[in-house]
């Protein structure tokens with residue numbers, strides 16, 4: 001706060017709601033990582049001044065209402081089909097910025113074919129992948145990204161390698177392909193990582209604006225509800241359990 | 255001056271779609287419709303369109319969803335097993351009220367079946383193959399000419415009602431070559447600026463969705479709206495053909511390729527002095543119940559002939575509601591009913 005010459009109170013806001021983020025309460029649980037990523041995306045849309053150019057494709061899962069929170073043209077996709085819907089949209093409107101937002105069941109289980117093929121075609125789209133190691137929306141079932149030993153509704157004794165194999169690593173899988181121009185895994189469990197996440201999404205968007213091709217940003221994200229933890233414990237669980245398996249960092253930047 | 259050309263059914267379908275302004279095709283290979291994507295792959299780049307061979311039928315129908323949401327005229331084609339895979343997407347298209355044209359060049363089933371033409375997907379097409387209360391418009395051409403004409407119409411119907419319109423052909427129709435006059439594009443214009451996605455420039459954002467979390471005020475409202483729309487379609491869009499029905503004592507009913515065999519049988523019967531006629535529904539949904547009822551008023555018996563175990567015959571019985579006895583001949587697994595068998599069956603009624 002400052003006093004101006006007329007001795008009136010003048011606001012000096014240093015932290016505001018991005019104008020692309022709708023002023024409506026969201027449905028995410030306390031401590032959920034989705035809200036952070038939504039905000040980062042909205043900030044970047046403001047910074048690039050591309051709000052009126054965006055088409056956001058929302059998944060089936062906790063991210064399904066993304067189009068309610070971010071003030072842009074939005075499109076739903078059937079479970080796993082975000083990259084296919086995004087492909088259809090982008091092929092019709094190559095000048096629009098098409099962003100796909102997906103969770104781990106959506107992107108790596110039911111939709112892994114669409115994920116790999118959209119990436120392999122080098123579709124000029126940006127995919128944001130929220131990896132929280134289980135199915136949040138349906139109540140915490142085992143996902144392809146659930147860690148070995150992780151207890152979920154459908155792995156009550158812990159994920160066993162004999163039964164379910166090993167957790168899938170999306171970035172490493174996609175890095176075997178020639179077409180993607182940007183692949184990076186980040187996290188939202190610390191300020192430092194949140195800043196890195198924003199940078200990565202920024203690169204993903206600028207790649208698309210420049211017409212460079214397919215960008216993929218995986219974000220390790222807290223799901224305190226699904227993990228049965230307090231928000232602070234969830235933040236720590238990412239550091240102690242997820243990061244050691246899902247190495248943070250860039251796998252491709254062309 | 256419209257010139258007659260010689261074309262294979264599947265290629266005429268694709269060319270007619272291009273004439274109708276379709277510039278986007280997403281599909282996946284399956285026999286006996288492979289000439290459709292191959293033709294689009296050749297032609298669409300020439301007209302600045304996009305052909306994309308999808309990684310699966312699921313991907314293809316959802317690419318159609320995206321392109322339709324973007325406001326484009328778009329289609330996909332497949333054959334029976336592939337159409338089964340598209341059903342989830344069709345339900346989503348219905349829920350989001352997106353227009354799209356889908357061709358099913360049917361083959362023998364169930365399962366992998368075979369690649370011969372068949373009509374076993376009537377139930378799936380007309381009664382809703384996907385989940386939820388929805389309808390799609392189903393057109394059943396019986397010649398290459400009609401296949402092309404109905405394809406142009408399909409795009410207009412899809413855009414008029416923001417619905418899926420299916421062309422229900424079969425392997426024989428898709429594979430056979432016939433002379434035809436290529437259809438003209440319709441002059442109708444459809445303004446999609448009120449809902450299509452292209453970035454919220456100077457307007458409120460558009461949202462394409464079928465999720466309505468509130469049962470009372472959202473999802474039931476959507477369903478009521480959809481049902482009203484379907485009623486309008488049922489009032490306005492019924493199409494059928496009658497052949498030699500004026501004085502007919504025996505009425506044959508068939509759709510698509512099967513009605514050609516029926517016509518041959520009717521001509522044979524007429525040569526023998528038996529008064530037979532054909533009622534051929536062109537729209538399988540909406541089904542011409544009333545027209546069929548009127549047509550069958552003065553006949554002694556109705557014989558339905560299909561290349562399945564008896565699917566449309568249920569709608570015929572529904573239309574006639576016991577007023578006239580209904581008999582059925584069906585061949586399955588890609589087999590074609592014989593003209594002689596139809597003649598014999600009709601003659602047996604008189605005996």
Ligand code: SF4
Pocket residue numbers: 027028029030031032033034062132136137222223224225226
């Ligand atoms: S269930 Fe998990 S992912 Fe879903 S909103 Fe709650 S915390 Fe977030």
